[in-house]
Structures are given as C-alpha cells and as structure tokens.
Amino acid sequence: MAEPLIALRGITKRFGEGSAAFQALKGIDLDIAAGDFVAIMGASGSGKSTTMNILGCLDVPTSGAYLFRGVHVEGLNRDQRSLLRRRYLGFVFQGFNLLARTTALENVELPLLYRGESRRMRHEQGMAALAKVGLAEWSHHNPNELSGGQQQRVAIARALVTQPDVLLADEPTGNLDSERSLEIMDLLAELNAAAGLTVLLVTHEAEMAAYARKIVHFKDGLVDSVEKRS
Numbered sequence: 001m002a003e004p005l006i007a008l009r010g011i012t013k014r015f016g017e018g019s020a021a022f023q024a025l026k027g028i029d030l031d032i033a034a035g036d037f038v039a040i041m042g043a044s045g046s047g048k049s050t051t052m053n054i055l056g057c058l059d060v061p062t063s064g065a066y067l068f069r070g071v072h073v074e075g076l077n078r079d080q081r082s083l084l085r086r087r088y089l090g091f092v093f094q095g096f097n098l099l100a101r102t103t104a105l106e107n108v109e110l111p112l113l114y115r116g117e118s119r120r121m122r123h124e125q126g127m128a129a130l131a132k133v134g135l136a137e138w139s140h141h142n143p144n145e146l147s148g149g150q151q152q153r154v155a156i157a158r159a160l161v162t163q164p165d166v167l168l169a170d171e172p173t174g175n176l177d178s179e180r181s182l183e184i185m186d187l188l189a190e191l192n193a194a195a196g197l198t199v200l201l202v203t204h205e206a207e208m209a210a211y212a213r214k215i216v217h218f219k220d221g222l223v224d225s226v227e228k229r230s
Contacts, residue, residue, distance in 0.1 A: 004032055005165065007032075008054075011025055012026060012063045024047050028051055036214060042218030051218070058085075087162070091159055091168050096175070097155065102143075103142055104135060104138055104143070105139040115162070126157075130157045134187075152173075152175075165197075166197075167198065172184055172201070173205070
C-alpha cells in the first residue's frame with residue numbers, strides 16, 4: 001500500500017503542569033491519504049481542534065509521531081514547521097479573516113507577498129485562484145461589498161493561491177446560512193474531486209460532514225470511530 005500523506009501515531013497533547021494539567025489528546029492514530037476528503041467531528045473538548053492545530057503545524061504534540069510525506073514533523077524546529085505550513089498547507093477558518101480595506105485580489109495575494117513573489121506573479125496567481133472559486137469578476141471589491149458566502153470563497157482562494165497539498169478547513173460554514181454553507185461545501189468537494197486537493201474538515205454539522213469520504217469521530221481525546229463513505 002502507498003504511504004499515507006499524513007500519519008499520526010500515538011499523538012498526545014497535555015496543557016498545563018501538575019494538578020492543573022489537562023490531557024487534551026490521549027493517543028491519536030490516524031492515516032490520511034493524498035486526495036482524501038476527511039471530516040473530523042466531536043463534541044466540544046473532544047480533541048478535534050487540538051488535532052487540527054497539530055496537523056496544521058500551529059502546535060506541537062507532547063508525545064507521539066506526526067509524519068508528513070514521511071518526514072517527522074514533531075522533530076522540526078519552529079522555522080522548519082513554518083516553512084512546511086507555508087509551502088504545503090492552506091487554511092480556511094470560521095471567521096473569514098479578510099483585511100477590510102483591501103480588495104479581494106489583494107487579500108488573496110497576501111501569502112504570495114510574504115513569499116516575496118513579484119507583483120506580476122501575485123496578480124496572475126491571485127486571479128487564477130479567484131477564478132477557481134468563481135469570483136474573478138469580483139476581484140476589485142472590498143469584503144464589505146461581498147456576501148458572507150463570497151467572503152468565504154475569497155478566504156478559500158487565499159488558501160489555494162500557494163497551491164497547497166492540503167486544505168485545512170475549521171468550521172468553514174459556521175458563520176453562513178444554510179444555502180451559503182452548501183455552496184461552500186460544494187466548492188470544497190469540487191476542488192477535492194477535480195484537483196485532487198486533500199481536504200481536512202472540522203465540523204459539528206452532520207450535513208457538512210456528509211460531503212467527506214471519511215468521517216473521524218473524536219471523543220474524550222481519542223478517535224472513537226472512523227466511518228468510511230462511498
């Protein structure tokens with residue numbers, strides 16, 4: 001069998017020390033294949049968000065192994081994790097996190113600006129990313145001129161502009177109504193199917209999780225069950 005894109009082995013996470021310590025993760029084992037669409041579900045405090053932060057190199061485990069393309073991420077230093085995050089991972093959050101006085105295109109270009117890409121390259125890649133989410137004609141509009149669903153599409157374009165291997169979406173429909181939520185999920189499913197983008201979705205909504213091919217249920221800091229869907 002092919003090596004998984006991501007593998008977690010015995011991942012634990014403890015916050016605090018002594019009597020105030022809290023064990024958020026108690027030994028997570030999880031494989032994610034390239035091109036997979038995985039939904040992570042669980043009650044508040046189940047460990048799903050902590051796991052997502054570790055997967056996104058925003059936090060480190062207390063113990064255990066996190067392998068990305070066979071590389072032990074838990075052994076990387078801060079700069080190396082930051083480089084992995086910038087090169088291979090894209091993020092979409094519940095809050096759109098767009099700069100208010102900046103156009104859609106300029107928001108999408110931001111990760112490329114941090115990379116030091118030329119103005120021409122930023123423009124070309126930013127417009128291509130907006131086209132992928134159906135917003136090329138809205139490139140010069142500011143966030144306050146866009147609907148909630150359009151703002152989330154801009155956020156997705158910003159995550160895609162660096163051409164990541166993995167898109168981590170943490171409650172991406174949490175601030176949207178039902179119709180806009182389904183539009184965003186349709187878009188994520190299309191990106192997964194058409195472009196082979198690996199999608200990791202954290203959600204508490206079963207209707208959104210149903211888009212995934214694998215649903216991982218967390219409970220009390222452990223993987224409680226894995227539901228594979230056709």
